[in-house]
Amino acid sequence: MMHIRETVEAPRRLRSRRARLLAGAMVLGTAGVLSVQTLVPNQFAFADPVKIDVQGPADFSPVVQAVQPAVVSVRVKQAVEPKMMNFDGGNSSGPFGDMPQDHPLQRFFRQFGQQGQQGNGSEQHRKPRQYGMSQGSGFFISEDGYLVTNHHVIDKGTEFTVVMNDGKEYDAKLIGADKRTDLALLKVDADKEFTYVKFADDAPHVGEWVVAIGNPFGLGGSVTAGIVSARGRDIGAGPYDDFIQIDAPVNRGNSGGPAFNMKGEVIGVNAAIFSPSGGNVGIAFAIPASTATNVIGDLKNDGSVVRGWLGVHIQNVTDDIAESIGLDDASGAIVSSVPEDGPAAKAGLEAGDTILSVDGSKVKGPRELSKIIAAYDPDTKVEIAVWRDGKEKEIDVTLGKLQDSNKVAAAELTAPERTSLDDLGLALVTAEEAGLEGPGVIVAEVADEGPAAEKGLRPGDRIVEVAGVKVESPTDVVGALKGAEENGRKAALFRLESNENTRFVALPIKIG
Structure with missing residues (x-):
């Protein structure tokens, strides 16, 4: 009997012990703050668990009510330039956007495009100039009416209208824009x-x-x-990418609008979305406030952004490259070429040098180097550490000025010294008068209904050649037109540079 009772009591003791363990586990689940050492003594030495007391706001209405009157809609009138469908593997400009090469509608649009090219090109076939309307967002940064938006919102715009939250509308003028960071000031x-x-x-x-x-x-x-999903995102938009990623639903039309923190401060300017469909998928990108503050300050003061220029072509340092030149890790930016007469060439930088730091700031890669150099003013002397022939070398470089062919400053492009060619609908200034360097003549103004407008010329375009003659001043343009007229030409071929691209435009010879 004794043996039997022990046999019976053993499972009872086991069940009782199991019950006590379960009870302990329930206490742990209820309390939630017992340390690991309570359960497994002398085996771990973890710190006390982190306690989070911060709670999300019950609603966002206090922030919204405070800042919403400063946020506006930006309506932009744009000149519409006729474009042909692209059937060579590039992006289509048709009503369906990007269309794959093997899409069944390609044949239809190809036939339509060929039919659209027919005609003799005479005046009776010329279509009147057309205008389109785009919309974006913006926000006031001063009580006297300065407001921020994106460059791509106002790009190619001829008129700007600001629509307030209460429906009131105001005309706005463009102070300046910076394509590299996609910011603009109205x-x-x-x-x-x-x-x-x-x-x-x-x-x-x-x-x-x-x-x-x-x-x-x-x-x-x-x-x-x-919420803020990530920082320091590089999305391939430009050399100074440093976007904040957010998951607040942002769609087309949000461009140029603000992203606020819970203090009502602008942490970023909404600029891009990632979306296979064109709608929100929870991935949006905003230009950081730190970038916007500096750029907008320059635009307000000068109408443009002045950046330092090193004068090198660079690329990433891969693991293989690092090993081949004796670097411990794949960081820095290796110089692939050094253009002649640039600041780097004058200071003695060479192709094959790997730039490690600038004034002590470590260079992780080409993007960091571009941002570091751009933050300096021209004519600033900087100390650049490079890796050459298996050892580090210090080189002093006096930075130059980064030229920007996309400078937007309407006040500067309408200087009194401009030369008007009324029959063409053009007003011209020299590059120097426009505040730009380099050869050519700058288009200061384009009349809405003139031949130049019909051909797509815009303020800021650079005319480098007319009828085969290089031009440096408006007088040269007039002389080249007269020469073409004397040779029996009815039109003159203009070679234009804009947005780092070159194109040819034929304008009728009509000079006063």
């Missing part, structure tokens, strides 16, 4: 003080709440919320 002149917002001084933390306000699909004053 100004509204009105007899009133505008509600405005300020840029945040501190970068946001990943996971921080963010509120986006803008004009998606023309629905002005739309508010969405999310």
Whole structure:
């Protein structure tokens, strides 16, 4: 019997022990703050568990009510240039956007495009100039009417209208724009003080709440919320990519609008979305406040952004390259070529040098080098550390000025010294008068209904050649036109440079 009782009691003791363990586990689940050492003593030495007391806001209305009056819709009137469908593997400009080469509608549009090219090119077939309208977002940064938006919102715009949250409309003028960072500054002149917002001084933390306000699909004053998903994103938009990624729903029309933190400060300017369909998928990108503050300050003061220029062509340092030149890790930017007469060439930098740092700031790669150099003013002397012949070498370089063919400063391009060619609908200034360097003559103004406008000329275009003659001044342009007329020409071929591209345009010879 004793043996039997022990046999029976053993499972009972086991069940009792198991019950006590389960009870302990329930206490642990309820308390949630017992340390690991309580359960497994003398085996771990973890710190006390992290306690999070911060809670998300119950609603965003206090922030929205405070900042929404500063956010506007930006309506832009644009000249529409006729474009042919691209059937050579490039992007289509047709109504369906990008169309694969093997799409069944390609044959239809190819036939339509060929039919559209027929005609004798006479005046009776010339279509009147057409205009389109685009919309984006923006926000006031001062009570006297300065407001920020994206460069791509105002690009090619001829008129700008700001629509307030209460529906009131104001005309705006373009102060300046910077294509490299996709920022632009407009100004509204009105007899009133505008509600405005300020840029945040501190970068946001990943996971921080963010509120986006803008004009998606023309629905002005739309508010969405999310968090900061990541920082320092490079999306291939330009050499100075440093985007904040957010998951607040942002769509077409939000471009140029602000992304706010919970203090009502602007942490970024919404600029791009990642979307296979064109709609929101929870991945949007904003230009950081730190970048916007510097760029907008330059645009306000000078109408353009002045950047330092090193004068080198660079590429990434791969693991193989690092090993071949004796570097411990694949960092820095290797110089692939050094253009003649540039700051780097004058200082003695050579192809094959690997740039490691600038004034002590480490260079991780080409993108970091571009951003570091661009932050300096021209004529600044910097100390560049390079890796050459298996050892580090210091080289002093006096930076030059990075030329920007996309400079936008309407006030400068309408100087009194301009030369008007009324029959062509053009006003011209020298590059020097426009504040630009390099050869050619700058288009200061284009009349809405003139031949130049019909051919797509825009303020800021650089005329480098007319009828085969290189031109340096408006007088040269007039002389080249007269020479072509004397040779029996009815039109003169203009070679133009804009947006780092070259194109030819034939204009009728009509000079006063």
